Amino acid sequence: MASITSELLFFLPFILLAVLSFYTITVAKCHAGWTKKKRPNLPPGTVGWPFIGETFGYLRAYPATSIGQFHEPAHRTVRTYGKIYRSSLFGHPTVVSADAGLNQYILQNEGRLFEVSYPPSIGGILGKWSMLVLVGHHHREMRSIALDFLSSARLRAVLLPEVERHTLLVHRDWLLSSSSAVFSTQHQAKKFTYNLMGKNLMSMEPGEEETERLRLEYVTFMKGVVSAPLKFPGTAYWKALKSRATIVGVIERKMEERLEQMNEDSSTEADDLLGWALKHSNLSKEQILDLLLSLIFAGHETSSVALALAIFFLEGCPKAVKELRKQKLRGECKLSWEDYKEMVFTQCVINETLRLGNVVRFLHRKVIRDVHYNGYDIPSGWKILPVLAAVHLDSSLYEDPNSFSLGGGRSVPKRCLQFYQHKINWN
Numbered sequence: 001m002a003s004i005t006s007e008l009l010f011f012l013p014f015i016l017l018a019v020l021s022f023y024t025i026t027v028a029k030c031h032a033g034w035t036k037k038k039r040p041n042l043p044p045g046t047v048g049w050p051f052i053g054e055t056f057g058y059l060r061a062y063p064a065t066s067i068g069q070f071h072e073p074a075h076r077t078v079r080t081y082g083k084i085y086r087s088s089l090f091g092h093p094t095v096v097s098a099d100a101g102l103n104q105y106i107l108q109n110e111g112r113l114f115e116v117s118y119p120p121s122i123g124g125i126l127g128k129w130s131m132l133v134l135v136g137h138h139h140r141e142m143r144s145i146a147l148d149f150l151s152s153a154r155l156r157a158v159l160l161p162e163v164e165r166h167t168l169l170v171h172r173d174w175l176l177s178s179s180s181a182v183f184s185t186q187h188q189a190k191k192f193t194y195n196l197m198g199k200n201l202m203s204m205e206p207g208e209e210e211t212e213r214l215r216l217e218y219v220t221f222m223k224g225v226v227s228a229p230l231k232f233p234g235t236a237y238w239k240a241l242k243s244r245a246t247i248v249g250v251i252e253r254k255m256e257e258r259l260e261q262m263n264e265d266s267s268t269e270a271d272d273l274l275g276w277a278l279k280h281s282n283l284s285k286e287q288i289l290d291l292l293l294s295l296i297f298a299g300h301e302t303s304s305v306a307l308a309l310a311i312f313f314l315e316g317c318p319k320a321v322k323e324l325r326k327q328k329l330r331g332e333c334k335l336s337w338e339d340y341k342e343m344v345f346t347q348c349v350i351n352e353t354l355r356l357g358n359v360v361r362f363l364h365r366k367v368i369r370d371v372h373y374n375g376y377d378i379p380s381g382w383k384i385l386p387v388l389a390a391v392h393l394d395s396s397l398y399e400d401p402n403s404f405s406l407g408g409g410r411s412v413p414k415r416c417l418q419f420y421q422h423k424i425n426w427n
């Protein structure tokens with residue numbers, strides 16, 4: 001370890017020099033197109049330190065129900081520059097948007113003016129075929145495979161009953177525990193969503209030894225997705241890469257077993273994504289692996305946090321709990337799609353949880369053509385971060401935006417509705 005450190009110290013000045021040159025060249029390139037014509041009218045802002053810019057300040061931890069210092073109207077950045085400002089984040093010149101209109105414009109022009117651009121750590125861990133990394137034709141192909149699997153017929157016939165079954169399993173565990181037992185909502189929500197994803201993606205049964213083992217690997221894997229991509233022994237990223245290799249090994253084995261079963265009996269039909277992708281797509285093994293891994297990540301990390309937050313918010317809202325109980329009181333019969341569609345109040349609770357909880361606070365995009373917006377020029381090659389949380393907690397759009405409010409018919413402004421709607425439309 002000591003020798004790695006001394007080697008690192010030796011190379012550090014060269015690494016810094018290379019990074020600085022890369023940064024300067026990227027910024028110069030971005031400006032080149034404009035300077036030939038006229039100076040671009042960039043959004044106001046500061047760039048902070050070379051390369052590092054303002055990244056550390058931007059990523060400082062803050063509660064889910066707040067915008068974070070960077071986007072607070074009282075903070076220097078927003079107070080001085082307004083809702084659209086420039087900065088330097090994640091090693092790139094960046095425009096940050098806390099503006100509802102620009103955020104909508106970015107999402108509406110996906111693929112034309114902007115494209116997805118997550119930090120390299122995401123691709124390194126989730127795989128190069130992950131939907132969160134792909135753009136263009138490959139992205140559309142992967143997306144349509146995921147959408148075909150999640151057809152509305154499957155949602156009605158398989159997923160809804162599965163959600164109900166897994167919910168009842170959790171309730172049963174609670175009932176069997178002693179009345180004084182204390183649960184961590186977050187832990188229970190994570191276990192529930194992991195079991196649900198494991199079952200629907202790879203037919204893994206909750207509670208089985210393999211499911212549990214994989215869950216523990218997944219926890220380490222997950223930590224690496226959101227860590228700096230430092231490939232040294234001991235770092236979160238390094239551990240996550242090792243966990244990825246273990247998880248991939250398990251999925252590969254399952255894939256082999258499934259292929260064998262399908263060869264023996266071609267009518268074998270599994271109600272999971274693994275079987276579906278093997279049977280109904282031309283994806284390679286590597287692509288199926290990355291598809292499964294990124295769906296577990298995209299589905300688990302979001303739904304579990306949303307669930308935990310809903311319970312947290314509802315604790316302070318007994319009237320809403322009473323109302324929710326009225327939503328499904330049809331005795332023993334199972335929840336049907338019609339019941340689900342009628343649960344309007346439940347949908348309001350979900351929407352308000354997503355608004356206030358801000359499960360996904362901001363998105364990473366890259367500008368792929370020079371953009372002109374509200375008098376500003378945003379050069380091609382720059383990164384642009386639409387901050388969804390800033391819109392959800394904007395006091396000019398919501399009265400008392402930091403409170404969980406279902407009464408008084410809190411209306412969601414139309415332009416914000418899109419942020420609630422998942423990119424995959426479930427209806």
Ligand code: HEM
Binds near residue numbers: 131354
């Ligand atoms: C409360 C729950 C959820 C929230 C808040 C949420 C939020 C989001 C957001 C904001 C994006 C856009 C990311 C971007 O474009 O940069 C996204 C994409 C995605 N989500 Fe979710 N998500 C949730 C649940 C799920 C579930 C359950 C699944 C799968 C089973 C899933 C699969 C995906 C996939 C595959 C993408 C990429 C889609 C694409 O690139 O076209 N998500 N999600």
